[in-house]
Amino acid sequence: MSTPTDAADPGTEADRRVRPGEPARAANIRDVARRAGVSHQTVSRVLNGHPSLRAETRDRVLAAMAELSFRPNRAARALVTSRSTTIGVLVGKGFEYGPAASLQAIDSAAREAGYAVDIAHLDDLDGGSIRSALDRLLAHGVDGLVILAPQTQTLGEIERLSITLPFVTVHSAQAQDDHRLSVDQSGGAALATRHLLELGHRRIAHIAGPEGWFETEARVRGYRGEMEAWGRSPEVLRSGDWTAESGYRAGRSLAADREITAVFSSNDQMALGLLHAFREGGRRVPEDVSVVGFDDVPEAAHYCPPLTTVRQDFPELGRRCMARLLALIGSVGTDAAGEAGAAPDVVPELVVRASTAAPAA
Template sequence: MSQAPASGRAPSIRDVARLAGVSHQTVSRVLNAHPSIRPETRERVLAVMGELNYRPNRAARALVTSRSATLGVLSASSAQYGPASSIRAIERAARAEGYFVNTVNVDGSDVGEIEAALTHLLDLGIEGLVVIAPQVRVFDALVSRGLDLPFVTMQSTGRQGDHALSVDQITGARRATRHLIELGHTRIQHLAGPLDWIEAEARIVGFHAELEAAGLPRVEPLVGDWTPESGYAAGQRIAREGGPTAVFSSNDQMALGLLHALRDAGLDVPGDVSVVGFDDIPEAAHFWPPLTTVRQDFDEFGRRCIGLLLAAIRSTPAEERALVPDLIVRSSTAPPRAL
């Protein structure tokens, strides 16, 4: 073989070609798995790449192949457990398929910031886009942009057609509410998330649907902001005003604050008030008492999301049905005390 590249300089495709005794076009064909390359030539080129520790320039390859092997994630809610877990799952699933992920976090209330984030991701040459956003206005920005690349949305608003892959939040909320009804509770309060969030709205719909199915009167929810502090405030109000023997909280963090407030008020959970959460965060099993909650399978969501996106990129069939969350029963729920 000829002389290796000078020390301190990364090897180039021309260094590989020179040491393998082939043209740089041949090396490029090896990199792109072209069928015209003879096996012995491919092995010789790959061996030289290994000796030189050669890494192809991804940007240059993207220009030649029109493939960046990069996906984009636009997130407007990554501070919350659910979206953050979804992003991690999407990144793992993408790497398993040979893709890298660029994630941009934006303020979902700032249309200009959403537009700038979309422009940034498109300028990176992404092959597909995943949108994880709680507010309808983010999806309105997608529609107005008229994206001409495959994209998948996490929350379904009914506006994206077959682009949406969602967790069935309504069924999850119905399961939580039904669990309380089956225990014998008839006075059930819902602690909702912010009303401009798609998931919070869906969980309210599920709560009301299950009350109606059981013949119970409609109850307007208390509204929190996903934080334990808002759950604590709701718990103080419930303890002060009385009424419900059970509460379905729209996420586990608010349920944590709720448990704290009820305990501070001298109420027993689940003796006086049963509590159900949503998400099954890792700490939920270690609350006191351990929290009954609705579990979302974020790993499966990530796999399905990437599967749907890559199917669109590759023009192949994909599974698109919504994921249904499971109810995890722990010690924070029990039948109401007899009056």
């Protein structure tokens, strides 16, 4: 049987012409098939990622889609594949820079994979609010879930629920969890602390994040572990609430302690408040006291002075979330879901700027 070609069907473009003043008809799957010289079943296989297609055929179909500005009908695909090509994202309360950047990365990675994102925000951290938010996403027929709720209380509730849909969590209370993806928070805190120790600082304070957050606990562990490994006594001052104001309040009490020559702040916003308090208290950064943050917010390079901090690779975290979730979605009904095991943590990077230096003699 001969395959259809553009030459065999000169009416392809004519079929899409309309009278002046009418909107042009959007290309459909049969238009793509005629342009690519294949059957419409072949175009369907390309849309659904069928593994048996030759690369040459797939490339020809993708080129035809691009030429015709073809956009697959999501509802029609759901009828054929029994999938909505939509993922749900459960977003926890207290939406700071890190979770916001993670959500942006997940959304970008999902769109690259051909998925839409449906977001449900938690009103509270109790089990009822979590179940209600999950019910909203499940009612929309999502194919899988990303749990972006970094509070330990929320993650504990998630682990107690029996979620049968494929899902991944950004952070988890359990180190060996096949659904878990994370940036190595403890390792990043150890990087920041080690940098200060290597500069020669002996008394290094830590401004922790709010209680009940996964990042707070992991960064305190990394700080304490590195200090103890160097034979130094940890000096966790108190918890802030991720805001510059809480860092400012901590900095006002620290500014009077001339024995403290360095501070590791659990995020960059609190580090900004520290810089303000030290300047008001007559302590120069980094000549009198060094400051390290965490996250590498876009503004950190423009603090005064530019902030040394720990950078989290949020785009990579988003890509890994989607890769892991798509693998779980694809393994539904098979025994392949657990073959890959727990995914490795994304490795953070220390970014050295002008807010750290060796202590004064």
